[in-house]
Amino acid sequence: MHVLVVEDEAGLAAELMHFLKQEHYKCDWACNGEDASERIAVNRYDFILLDLGLPDYDGLDLLQEARETDYEPAVIILTARGELEDRVKGLGLGADDYLAKPFSLLELQARMQAVSRRKFNVKSSVHEFHGFELDSTARTVSYNGQNISLTKKEFDLLHYMLLHKNRIMTRLQLTEHIWGNILEDDYDSNYIDVHIKNLRKKLSAHAPTDWIETVRGVGYRLTL
Amino acid sequence: MRLQSKLTLFSAISKIVVVLLLIALLPPLIHRVAIVNTDKRLNEKKDSVLEIISNQGIGNFVAEGSEGAYGSYNLLKEEFISIEQIPEPIVVDTVENSLRKVENEIVEYRVLSLTFEVDGNYYLLEIGRSIDTIQESINTMQQYALYFLAAVILITVFIDLAFNKILLQPLIVIVRRLKKIGHPSTFTPKTINTTTSDFLYLNNAINDMMGQIQDAFQKEKEFIGNVSHELLTPISILQTRMENLLTDPEMPEHLLVKLVDNQKTLHRLKNIIQALLLISRIENEQYLKNEEVNLTVLANEVAEEIADRAEAKEIKLHLNLEDDWTLPQANYSLLFTMLFNVVSNAIKYNKPNGSITISGAPKGKGYELCVTDTGVGIAQDHLPNIFNRFKRLHGPDNESYGLGLPIVQTVARFHKIKLTVDSTIDVGTTFCFRFSGNS
Numbered sequence: 001m002h003v004l005v006v007e008d009e010a011g012l013a014a015e016l017m018h019f020l021k022q023e024h025y026k027c028d029w030a031c032n033g034e035d036a037s038e039r040i041a042v043n044r045y046d047f048i049l050l051d052l053g054l055p056d057y058d059g060l061d062l063l064q065e066a067r068e069t070d071y072e073p074a075v076i077i078l079t080a081r082g083e084l085e086d087r088v089k090g091l092g093l094g095a096d097d098y099l100a101k102p103f104s105l106l107e108l109q110a111r112m113q114a115v116s117r118r119k120f121n122v123k124s125s126v127h128e129f130h131g132f133e134l135d136s137t138a139r140t141v142s143y144n145g146q147n148i149s150l151t152k153k154e155f156d157l158l159h160y161m162l163l164h165k166n167r168i169m170t171r172l173q174l175t176e177h178i179w180g181n182i183l184e185d186d187y188d189s190n191y192i193d194v195h196i197k198n199l200r201k202k203l204s205a206h207a208p209t210d211w212i213e214t215v216r217g218v219g220y221r222l223t224l
Numbered sequence: 225m226r227l228q229s230k231l232t233l234f235s236a237i238s239k240i241v242v243v244l245l246l247i248a249l250l251p252p253l254i255h256r257v258a259i260v261n262t263d264k265r266l267n268e269k270k271d272s273v274l275e276i277i278s279n280q281g282i283g284n285f286v287a288e289g290s291e292g293a294y295g296s297y298n299l300l301k302e303e304f305i306s307i308e309q310i311p312e313p314i315v316v317d318t319v320e321n322s323l324r325k326v327e328n329e330i331v332e333y334r335v336l337s338l339t340f341e342v343d344g345n346y347y348l349l350e351i352g353r354s355i356d357t358i359q360e361s362i363n364t365m366q367q368y369a370l371y372f373l374a375a376v377i378l379i380t381v382f383i384d385l386a387f388n389k390i391l392l393q394p395l396i397v398i399v400r401r402l403k404k405i406g407h408p409s410t411f412t413p414k415t416i417n418t419t420t421s422d423f424l425y426l427n428n429a430i431n432d433m434m435g436q437i438q439d440a441f442q443k444e445k446e447f448i449g450n451v452s453h454e455l456l457t458p459i460s461i462l463q464t465r466m467e468n469l470l471t472d473p474e475m476p477e478h479l480l481v482k483l484v485d486n487q488k489t490l491h492r493l494k495n496i497i498q499a500l501l502l503i504s505r506i507e508n509e510q511y512l513k514n515e516e517v518n519l520t521v522l523a524n525e526v527a528e529e530i531a532d533r534a535e536a537k538e539i540k541l542h543l544n545l546e547d548d549w550t551l552p553q554a555n556y557s558l559l560f561t562m563l564f565n566v567v568s569n570a571i572k573y574n575k576p577n578g579s580i581t582i583s584g585a586p587k588g589k590g591y592e593l594c595v596t597d598t599g600v601g602i603a604q605d606h607l608p609n610i611f612n613r614f615k616r617l618h619g620p621d622n623e624s625y626g627l628g629l630p631i632v633q634t635v636a637r638f639h640k641i642k643l644t645v646d647s648t649i650d651v652g653t654t655f656c657f658r659f660s661g662n663s
Contacts (some may be wrong), residue, residue: 015464022471078369098342102460102494153532167471170484182529182564183498185628187491187573195535211334217481 001116002026003047006062007078008035008054016049019105033057040066045073045122047112050095052079059074060093067094076111078103106173107180110163127162129224131207134162143206153178154199157192161212161222170219196220228392235384239377246373250366258362259334262353263319266336269351273305274340282307301326302357304333306350313346315339318517321355334358398427407637408437409507427596445504452501459494463515466490492625500629502611503634506558513639517554519659520545521592523582524562528569539574541567545584549591551659554639562635563595565628566655570597573653589661602647610645 003025008012010031028043030036033054039063040048042134048066059079066075071210076097096115099108117125125137132148134141139155143147150158160177161169171189178192196212203209213221276284283428285294285307293308304326316339323330333352337594340347392417403413413431418424466487475483505511527543551559563582570580578598585592602610609615609632614626632655636643642658 009461011461015461015468018468019464054501101456102463105464143520152533154431167474170470170487171466171488172484176491181494183502183561183631184568185495185499185565185625185631187488187495187571191536192535195532215480218484 001046002028002044002050004028004030004036004039004043005049006030006033006059007049007051008032008052009051016105017107019109022121023109025066033059033062036062036067037065040073046116048075049108050075050077052077060066063093066206074112074115076108076115078108101202104173104180106160106164106169107177108161110177113163126157127131129162129165129222132203134159141203143203146206148202148206150199150202154195154202155207157195158199161220162224165222165224168215168218172219174219226445228388231388231392232381232385236377236381239380241371243373243377247370250369254362254369258358258365262334262358263336263447266319266351266353268303268336270336270338270349273307273349273351273489277340277342278639280502282347286347301329301331303349303353304352308348310339310346310348313341316348324352332356379532391420394420394423394427396567398423398430402430404436406438408434408441411438421542444580445508448500448504449508452497452504455497456501457492459490459497462490463487463494473501481504485493496625496627499625499631500584500613503630504628506638508633509638511555511558511638513555515554515556515560517551517556519549519551519584519591522556522559522563523547523593526560527582527614530564530567533568534580537571538577539571542579542580542581542583545593547584547586547591549584549659551639558635562632562657563593565632566595569628570595570599570653570655573597576647578652593621593659594654594658597650598652601649601653602645603649604647607645607647616653 001024005013005015005016005020005027006190007029008031013029013031017029020027028045030039033056034043036050036054036203037057041044048062050062051065051208052057054062059077063075063077066073074096075094076099077095078099078101089127096119097111116122125135127134127136132141132143136159141150141155141158155175155185160174172187174192175187175189178195196214200209200212203212211223213223215221293306295304295306297304304324316337319334319336321332322335323332324335325331332355333350334355335350338349340349370450397416401414411434413435416423416427432657464485470480470485470487470510523543523545527541531541565583567580574580574597580598581594583594583596611629612626614647615632633643635641636657642660644656644658645653646656
């Protein structure tokens, strides 16, 4: 997958590129609108991560330019602006998703996967692991064809951990994914522990769940 | 009490006092006037009698030389004139009250007595007027005086009322304008149409002061908005950098724990800034109210979202909403945040095996949604401060930043929802949202 990162903050761009390369994406960086405009015209990108607040260019014009290419890249808008009008306009103009800064890299990756599945018609939405099957479209989990009933949050948690398998995920990262859209007064990591406990209980009724690993003082990891 | 009423009341009372004084003083005064008038009239009569005598001689009244007398009463014995010859030349010239017997009836008269000499004979002239008659005219005079005074008072009170009203109209306008101000930002300076310099000064002073307050508010809002926004960029960089470090295979495990602590601290910083930014954006009216929000749906979705937390703390969550209530123009996600924060607090500060009730019912022309918990409660002297930013009510033992309730209040104010809190220590807390009928 070929990704263009349009971001004028060099520090942020560097971290984004570092992460995406680790995840085996091929990355280009444009630090301003003009550069980005040229790159969009010349290259064929699968993804454009677009910061709306560019010094020289209206980010929404870039979105328009991306829409008018013949290769139709998926566009995810990243903005600290958060202004309502931009948000509405951004989605109206055909951005595929929207992430408000500051965002988690894991969240970005999850969104990119979701967008690419939609965009590039990835048919299979079934993950298989240790005899379990998770269908992200039907939102079901089963073992040997036997359905396992999970709550919405338990399912989201398992799905998110599967997307980021073999990687340590902190309780905070998991919390932000589950409750990230609600601005709250504090952060209580215990709720994640309760969910993981319930998840283990439900899954271990069918097979051992030692692959859900607790990393002491840090968080959890799915080893697959 | 309004100034206009006070002024009118004062002028009415002062007039009534004057009238009472007059009523007390009037009878002796009128009596005096009547007596003086009567005496004057008696003297006039005396003069005309003496004139008749000097022109026509005494013979018309009393035969000369004889010791006769002349007396004349009018029919109702209101007045009399008598002339009689007296032997001794005593000198009398008085006006006084005296009792006379007329046809077996004692009548009190005001009597003028005068002695005079004609052709060497002495005569006594008496002219009388009955006191009853005088009293009658006194009474009549008093009655008319009272009517007149009452009329004057009524008329002047009404005139005062009207005049005060006209005079104080600018003040009433100023007060009405001040009453309309819910928040300093809603104030628009207006001129006032009056020639009273005090009111002009008052109006200008209010305009100036409100202008200064508005400027201060605006600057504070812009400052919070700008600062928060500028801070979010470095936070973004830090957050992504830490996430990359977490996955770095060369990161030793003991540093990983430190990194997680850093992540938490950064999360806290991020949340504080985002909360301030949210409040500032709401106050700057940067959110739209263009959705229909059904309160039953809202409450159910909040309950669903938060049910697992209640369950984790073994707290029962009850929902009891009577009737449907829809806000025609609202912002769903803001209202969700508002209700979520209140219910989340109710879980946080509840007791083991406690419960939370989200209840709703029509009230008056509006609707009231209440969240009641069986928690630790808030002390009465803390209640007025719970909506202050960064005020932490339950000590430093939890990770609250003290911005949850300020967000709740800001969202409520943005939607013109009346928010009330009632709490008893160790019994629980109730937050009520009152949605007005015309919202």
